[in-house]
Each structure stands twice: as structure tokens, then as C-alpha cells.
Amino acid sequence: MPAPLSCQPDRARGRLFGEEESAFRSCFQRDRDRIIHCSAFRRLKHKTQVFVEHEGDFYRTRLTHSIEVAQVARTIAGALGLNTDLTEAVALAHDLGHTPFGHTGEDALDALMQPYGGFDHNAQTIRIVTELERHYAEFDGLNLTWDTLEGIAKHNGPVTGDIPYALHAYNARHDLELHSHASAEAQVAALSDDIAYNNHDLHDGLRAGLFTEEAIAALPVVGEAYAEVDRAYPHTDAYRRRHEALRRVFGAMVSDLIETSRARLAGVAGEGAQAVRDCGAPVIAFSQEMHDSLRRIRAFLFENMYRAPRVMEQRGKVTRVVEHLFPLYMGDPGLLPRRWQGQIADARTEADLARLVADYIAGMTDRFALQQHARHTGTYILHDGS
Numbered sequence: 086m087p088a089p090l091s092c093q094p095d096r097a098r099g100r101l102f103g104e105e106e107s108a109f110r111s112c113f114q115r116d117r118d119r120i121i122h123c124s125a126f127r128r129l130k131h132k133t134q135v136f137v138e139h140e141g142d143f144y145r146t147r148l149t150h151s152i153e154v155a156q157v158a159r160t161i162a163g164a165l166g167l168n169t170d171l172t173e174a175v176a177l178a179h180d181l182g183h184t185p186f187g188h189t190g191e192d193a194l195d196a197l198m199q200p201y202g203g204f205d206h207n208a209q210t211i212r213i214v215t216e217l218e219r220h221y222a223e224f225d226g227l228n229l230t231w232d233t234l235e236g237i238a239k240h241n242g243p244v245t246g247d248i249p250y251a252l253h254a255y256n257a258r259h260d261l262e263l264h265s266h267a268s269a270e271a272q273v274a275a276l277s278d279d280i281a282y283n284n285h286d287l288h289d290g291l292r293a294g295l296f297t298e299e300a301i302a303a304l305p306v307v308g309e310a311y312a313e314v315d316r317a318y319p320h321t322d323a324y325r326r327r328h329e330a331l332r333r334v335f336g337a338m339v340s341d342l343i344e345t346s347r348a349r350l351a352g353v354a355g356e357g358a359q360a361v362r363d364c365g366a367p368v369i370a371f372s373q374e375m376h377d378s379l380r381r382i383r384a385f386l387f388e389n390m391y392r393a394p395r396v397m398e399q400r401g402k403v404t405r406v407v408e409h410l411f412p413l414y415m416g417d418p419g420l421l422p423r424r425w426q427g428q429i430a431d432a433r434t435e436a437d438l439a440r441l442v443a444d445y446i447a448g449m450t451d452r453f454a455l456q457q458h459a460r461h462t463g464t465y466i467l468h469d470g471s
Contacts, residue, residue, distance in 0.1 A: 088166030089356040090368070092268050096357070098231035101215075101259050102224045112230050113170035119227040120174055123220075125181045125213045126151075131450035132180075133187045134282070134289070144289050147180045147187075150281060154179065157339060158277035164343045165350065165369075167270050174229075175236035175274040182209030184447045185454040186403040193407035194443060201439040202250030209447055210237055212251040215259075217444060232358075235261045236271030242367070250440075265362045269350065272361075272369035280338045283382050288331055290390045298327060304385055305378035310334045341375040402466050406458045407446065413461060414442045420461075421445055 094111035107115055120126055129148035145153075155176040162172035183206045184190035195204040211234065215226040229237075238244060238252060244263040248256070256263060266272070287307070290296055302308045310333035314326055321329070346369045353364050361368050371379065390396065414420055418429045418438060425445060432438040449457070459465045 208249035
């Protein structure tokens with residue numbers, strides 16, 4: 086039975102372009118399905134999380150990460166009586182705007198775009214689902230419901246101050262009420278992202294040999310999980326031990342979020358999703374103890390994984406890829422694909438052209454960006470010893 090603070094399809098706030106409702110799917114189910122079938126979602130399979138695409142097919146990609154986030158989010162939303170379809174839609178869409186090479190590519194593109202309004206992957210997701218996906222005859226984008234767009238834009242909290250260019254441009258057409266918190270469903274998607282990446286980055290980092298199980302066993306939550314497995318299965322092999330421990334870490338985080346959020350939801354005055362938006366603080370949260378534990382885990386990963394010498398070396402190389410491609414296309418827009426030429430002709434200013442070039446580069450997979458760089462320079466940068 087739905088919780089009184091959940092988003093319900095029959096109370097959804099509509100689409101920018103009116104459509105006849107489906108006889109078989111709710112509006113949030115249609116949003117989810119449009120996200121899964123869009124081109125940007127497919128490209129996530131060759132976009133990196135931490136490791137560059139060529140390093141191996143074991144490590145998580147943006148696609149496998151998004152699927153894991155959606156699974157966690159749906160479980161938590163169901164336990165809290167929230168709308169699982171809306172939660173899943175926001176979770177599946179949350180990384181659509183990422184550049185090739187993860188946050189490294191985003192940092193490089195943002196620096197290049199500073200004279201033209203900057204670049205932000207979350208705002209780029211809004212740009213993708215409202216403009217850049219062009220498959221429907223009656224509108225650009227996916228024409229998602231207001232509720233899903235709000236969740237994508239604000240799942241990490243209210244957007245105030247210096248609003249990213251792409252988000253500001255859409256919000257001027259379709260007010261997403263950026264000053265307020267998003268629905269409980271969107272908040273679940275955001276913290277499910279934290280749960281998923283902290284767990285799978287521990288797994289991937291171990292697999293890559295960036296740190297040892299002895300090192301992570303000193304971390305809160307993780308150490309307790311390993312100790313529990315050792316008590317229950319003292320003779321199991323190393324691979325099963327690792328999996329059993331990390332699945333317990335996953336479970337501990339999920340359980341804590343559900344229990345803490347259930348209590349916070351019970352304290353919200355009023356009914357309906359608007360009461361969540363109006364209460365002035367997040368309603369989905371970890372306990373203080375788990376929050377502190379996650380902070381220590383993130384600090385460990387930052388030092389030992391995200392800033393590991395091997396990873397930093399690759400970051401430097403792929404930064405040069407983006408730094409080469411952007412001025413290349415700005416100087417010769419004719420190098421962009423034929424289907425982009427009409428938009429280039431319509432660009433009135435240098436900033437308009439820069440935004441189109443950023444759209445093109447941001448949409449690249451790791452593999453395609455490396456291929457394009459090699460094509461124009463004659464050098465495959467990750468294999469040249471530079």
C-alpha cells in the first residue's frame with residue numbers, strides 16, 4: 086500500500102507536451118521505459134566509472150552502475166511504500182549526462198566550457214532528456230513527466246545559487262521549482278547511488294589490486310562484515326569470503342537507510358509528495374553513525390583508488406583527449422557528423438557552437454573518444470607510453 090507521502094501517477098504534474106495516457110502503463114512506467122530505450126542509455130555501456138574502458142570488461146561501467154542503483158532504489162522505495170516506478174526512472178536516468186572518462190572527462194570539458202557557461206553532467210542529463218534525444222515526431226527529448234524531470238534535476242537536493250547553464254535554460258521553459266527538495270522517490274535514488282558506488286568501488290578496487298582486503302577490513306561496517314563472514318564460514322575460499330563480506334556491507338547500508346528514513350517520513354506533517362518538498366530538509370537519510378562510516382569509506386576510496394598513481398596516470402592521458410577534441414571541432418565544425426551540420430548552421434554565436442561541440446563530446450563513449458583522438462592525431466594515447 087502506498088505511503089501517504091509518495092508520488093502517485095494519478096496526481097503527476099503532467100508533461101510539457103500533452104499526450105494521451107497509456108492503457109497499460111502508468112506515466113512513471115512510461116518515463117522509465119523511454120529512458121531505457123533512449124540512445125544515451127545504451128551509450129552508458131561503454132562509459133567508464135573509474136577505470137578507462139579499455140582496461141577490462143570486469144569493471145563497472147556507467148550502465149552496470151545505473152542498473153545496480155535502480156535495483157537498490159526500487160528495493161528501498163518498496164520498503165518505504167514509495168512509488169517504485171518513479172524511483173527507478175530517476176535512478177536509471179541519473180548518469181545519462183556523463184562524459185566519456187567519468188569525472189575526469191567532465192572536469193576537462195567543464196574547464197574548456199568556462200567561457201560559455203560551463204558543463205555539469207546533471208544539467209546535461211536534463212538537456213539530453215528534454216532536447217538532445219530526437220526520436221519522436223511531436224517533440225524533442227523524451228517528454229518525461231514533471232515529477233521525473235524534477236527528480237533528475239534535484240535528486241541531490243535543491244539547486245540554488247549559480248544554476249548550471251543547461252538546467253537554467255530548461256527551467257526557464259518548465260519550472261522545476263529548483264529551490265525545494267525533490268520527492269522522497271528522488272531522494273531514495275540519490276542515496277542508492279551512494280550505496281552502489283561505495284560498494285562496487287570497494288569490489289573493483291580489490292579486483293584491480295589498488296588495495297588489500299586487510300586494508301579495507303580496518304574500515305567501519307566493512308570490518309564488521311568480514312568478521313561476521315569469518316565466524317560463519319571459517320574455511321571458505323578468498324573469493325567467496327570477499328563476496329559474502331561485501332554483500333553484508335551492502336545490506337547494512339540499505340537496512341540503515343530504510344530504518345532511518347521510515348522514522349523521518351513518519352515525522353513529516355501533511356500528506357502527498359508536496360509535503361516532502363515543503364518540509365525544508367531531506368526525508369531520506371542514513372543514521373548519523375552510518376553517515377560517518379560512509380564518510381570514512383569515501384575518504385579511503387578517494388586516497389587509495391580515485392587518486393591512486395595508476396588511475397591518475399590514466400586521468401592525465403584521457404584529459405588530453407578531451408583537450409584535443411574540443412578545439413579541433415570548434416576550429417573545424419565540419420568534422421562533426423552530417424546529422425549535426427544543420428544545428429551548426431543554426432548556431433548564432435560562438436557560445437552556441439561551443440554548446441553543440443560539448444553535446445557531441447559529452448555523448449561519446451570512452452572507446453569512440455579514443456578512436457576519434459587517434460584518427461586526428463595518429464596516436465592511440467593510452468598505448469603510446471606518454
